[in-house]
Amino acid sequence: MADEAAPTGAGDTEVEATPEVAPEELFGVLLTRSGGQLVVHPSREQYPKLLRTLHDAGYHMVIDLCGVDYLTHPGRTGVPASVATERFEVVVNLINHKERARLRLRVQIPVDDARLPSAFDLYPGTEAMERETFDMFGISFDGHPDLTRILMPEDWLGHPLRKDYDSGRIPVQFKGAPANRPATR
Amino acid sequence: MTTTHEAPANLAQTSEGAQELTSRDVIAAGERLRELGAVLRLSESEALDAELDAVPDEETMIINMGPQHPSTHGVLRLMLELQGETVLRCKPIIGYLHTGMERTGEDLTYLQGPTNVTRMDYAAPLFTELAFSLTVEKLLDIEVPERAIWIRMLMTEMNRISSHLLFMATNGMDLGAVSMMLYGWREREEALRFLQEVTGLRMNHNYIRPGGVAADLPDGWRDSILRLLDMLPQRLDEYDVLMTNQPIWRERLQGIGAISAEECLALGVTGPMLRSTGYDWDLRRDMPYLAFDKIDFDVVVGSFGDCFDRFAIRLAEIRESMKIVRQCLENMPKGDYRIQDKKVTPPPRARIDESMEALIHHFKIFTEGFKVPEGEAYVAIESPRGELGCYIVSDGSPNPYRMHVRAPSFVNLQTLPHLMHGNLVADAVAIISSVDPILGEVDR
Amino acid sequence: MSSESRPSGGLLESGLEGLSHNFLTGTLEGLVKWARSHSVMPATFGLACCAIEMMAAGGPHYDLSRYGMETFRASPRQADLMIVAGRVSQKMAPVLRQIYDQMMEPKWVISMGVCASSGGMFNNYAIVQGVDQIVPVDVYAPGCPPSPETLMHAILTLHQQIRDGELTRRPGQGAGIVIEQVGAAGSTPVVLGRN
Numbered sequence: 001m002a003d004e005a006a007p008t009g010a011g012d013t014e015v016e017a018t019p020e021v022a023p024e025e026l027f028g029v030l031l032t033r034s035g036g037q038l039v040v041h042p043s044r045e046q047y048p049k050l051l052r053t054l055h056d057a058g059y060h061m062v063i064d065l066c067g068v069d070y071l072t073h074p075g076r077t078g079v080p081a082s083v084a085t086e087r088f089e090v091v092v093n094l095i096n097h098k099e100r101a102r103l104r105l106r107v108q109i110p111v112d113d114a115r116l117p118s119a120f121d122l123y124p125g126t127e128a129m130e131r132e133t134f135d136m137f138g139i140s141f142d143g144h145p146d147l148t149r150i151l152m153p154e155d156w157l158g159h160p161l162r163k164d165y166d167s168g169r170i171p172v173q174f175k176g177a178p179a180n181r182p183a184t185r
Numbered sequence: 186m187t188t189t190h191e192a193p194a195n196l197a198q199t200s201e202g203a204q205e206l207t208s209r210d211v212i213a214a215g216e217r218l219r220e221l222g223a224v225l226r227l228s229e230s231e232a233l234d235a236e237l238d239a240v241p242d243e244e245t246m247i248i249n250m251g252p253q254h255p256s257t258h259g260v261l262r263l264m265l266e267l268q269g270e271t272v273l274r275c276k277p278i279i280g281y282l283h284t285g286m287e288r289t290g291e292d293l294t295y296l297q298g299p300t301n302v303t304r305m306d307y308a309a310p311l312f313t314e315l316a317f318s319l320t321v322e323k324l325l326d327i328e329v330p331e332r333a334i335w336i337r338m339l340m341t342e343m344n345r346i347s348s349h350l351l352f353m354a355t356n357g358m359d360l361g362a363v364s365m366m367l368y369g370w371r372e373r374e375e376a377l378r379f380l381q382e383v384t385g386l387r388m389n390h391n392y393i394r395p396g397g398v399a400a401d402l403p404d405g406w407r408d409s410i411l412r413l414l415d416m417l418p419q420r421l422d423e424y425d426v427l428m429t430n431q432p433i434w435r436e437r438l439q440g441i442g443a444i445s446a447e448e449c450l451a452l453g454v455t456g457p458m459l460r461s462t463g464y465d466w467d468l469r470r471d472m473p474y475l476a477f478d479k480i481d482f483d484v485v486v487g488s489f490g491d492c493f494d495r496f497a498i499r500l501a502e503i504r505e506s507m508k509i510v511r512q513c514l515e516n517m518p519k520g521d522y523r524i525q526d527k528k529v530t531p532p533p534r535a536r537i538d539e540s541m542e543a544l545i546h547h548f549k550i551f552t553e554g555f556k557v558p559e560g561e562a563y564v565a566i567e568s569p570r571g572e573l574g575c576y577i578v579s580d581g582s583p584n585p586y587r588m589h590v591r592a593p594s595f596v597n598l599q600t601l602p603h604l605m606h607g608n609l610v611a612d613a614v615a616i617i618s619s620v621d622p623i624l625g626e627v628d629r
Numbered sequence: 630m631s632s633e634s635r636p637s638g639g640l641l642e643s644g645l646e647g648l649s650h651n652f653l654t655g656t657l658e659g660l661v662k663w664a665r666s667h668s669v670m671p672a673t674f675g676l677a678c679c680a681i682e683m684m685a686a687g688g689p690h691y692d693l694s695r696y697g698m699e700t701f702r703a704s705p706r707q708a709d710l711m712i713v714a715g716r717v718s719q720k721m722a723p724v725l726r727q728i729y730d731q732m733m734e735p736k737w738v739i740s741m742g743v744c745a746s747s748g749g750m751f752n753n754y755a756i757v758q759g760v761d762q763i764v765p766v767d768v769y770a771p772g773c774p775p776s777p778e779t780l781m782h783a784i785l786t787l788h789q790q791i792r793d794g795e796l797t798r799r800p801g802q803g804a805g806i807v808i809e810q811v812g813a814a815g816s817t818p819v820v821l822g823r824n
Binding site for chain 3: 252260282366367371374388
């Protein structure tokens, strides 16, 4: 039984899971634990509101925002069963200095509609991080003031960190053939 | 944009189009505010914008600094809109050192990972190796022996000393105290000599690996450190005489490039920049990793958030690191320098001749690599530039599925428009220098 | 003999033989090459980790100043030698070529480190696999990073090359390689190196 959590609001509303099946929630969003670290899984619609809630709850700094392409991943185990996994994920790490706590957000992004609302208004520090995610994965951020490439040249084609983008390796003679690395990468 | 002559023919080849600073009327309001450094001062941003509008286009000039310029901070390109000598808008353009390290990390095994990440922050390479190794160890769910932990602490604090000495040297040179460059390098050579004695290399050591460290401390390491610790304090006092108490130095740095704590938090800034504003946050003390909770040291905090505070903090941090090194020296436990788990760390070389199993493990670890269970983890440490984190997604294979390094300089560079606004061009160099970016980790 | 080996009276009476101890002779070529090799001015082109070792080579321990090379000219117009120290990314490549073109003849290039010489450990989309695809290189210094002693060996090798080489070098206009990124129709090619 899923939604037994208190509604979103200020303060922690963490519900202990009953022995059967109820998933944990934090701030109204599904929560998992990854090696002792707290990870929440908002949907794209929940994401802006969640950020605002977290900002008010003391998570004043976005430490990191990056993308992950799960195209060739055998199977993610860290995502709750009720969350529909997509090809891309945007991972946001936040920190609460007062409580010395970290929180990670994992948002699923489908490849055919690779957009996410920008966190720039709440956290101006995400400006460069979102540009890098756009540059490397092609995920657009709505509301970003200047969504241009940041690491690659302006006229570069493609998004290098996607799994279907070749690494651009030039075969080198005298070395073992690239087959001694898993060639599928 | 005012040009009185034709643009040179090769401008097209080096132009980065939309990434550059363009004239004010064609950019969006949000981006304009950002380049003005006004995005944080919500109440003042309209006033600043109006101020900018009041300056007609003919009076301003957009100039380009870099990516090749004599400041020693690497290939950072800055476009500035100047009115006379005053900076109105600023836009840093990065990517000139983009190496695809995160992509390369996916092709290398976990044991080879440190060779790749160490070249990101090349002034303090052991820190990135440490962040990577801690993340892998979290994914593997293993615990490193005590001695390895203390060796890691010792080596990273020595690296912090050498990185801050590099900062002293380049900061001095950027501001005109060219002799500081020579003094800084002189001291740094001593620190590098110690690092070479232990790791075998002066830079990019590949010493801190998942499971522990690559080799134990050599005989005589205590004497080497004591020699260094005896020599450094009076040299640091020389720097105080040369720089800290000198009126020209103070005039050039005090009040320049000031930032407040709220602005730092909003921009994600960490490290000496954050501490210079008076905000007391240091991961070593507040979210301890390794054995920093067993060590006694002070966290240096400034008050005005200007360039002088950042310089003074880094100078004081050298002294604090020396304190930490001395405590590591006294408390170094005996034991293994790496975990004895055969699946993770290679066996000692001598055993390879004796045991078939050891030979096979060695072979497997160095060719195929050790497998890491599926999962994801983020671990952060306090590097000389701020919070350095490593986020790894693993998929059960010997190579990381996704490796992302949260580089402090990348985030700290976002403060540049904010710091530069209203200052003179000559201060621009002082400001970049006080942010202390290392472009290798900015661009990765 | 002694009374005549040092004739008194100056030039008018004894001629130039008396002043032979005040003259050095040599060929014009030798003198020009000697001047060039002993006053090489490097341009700052430190990109990455190798730049740190290059600065260390200029520091007091390794001291490039004994070759007259400690002043790294920031302006390429005033420099003879470009030490490409570090990895050259795709974005940086046109800038590298532009700086090289701005240098005055005669000019030399040392490719410092394995990343500049061949792409190093980064064999991927982002790094130019060897700076000799863009500029003609005279000396390659391997190492990751090369220690300052290796760099000095490279510099001394270059000095030797200057002294042994030809006076009027006409180095090529670059490798003449044009690298185009193949993409969708209507895309602009990314061009490196000039024809």
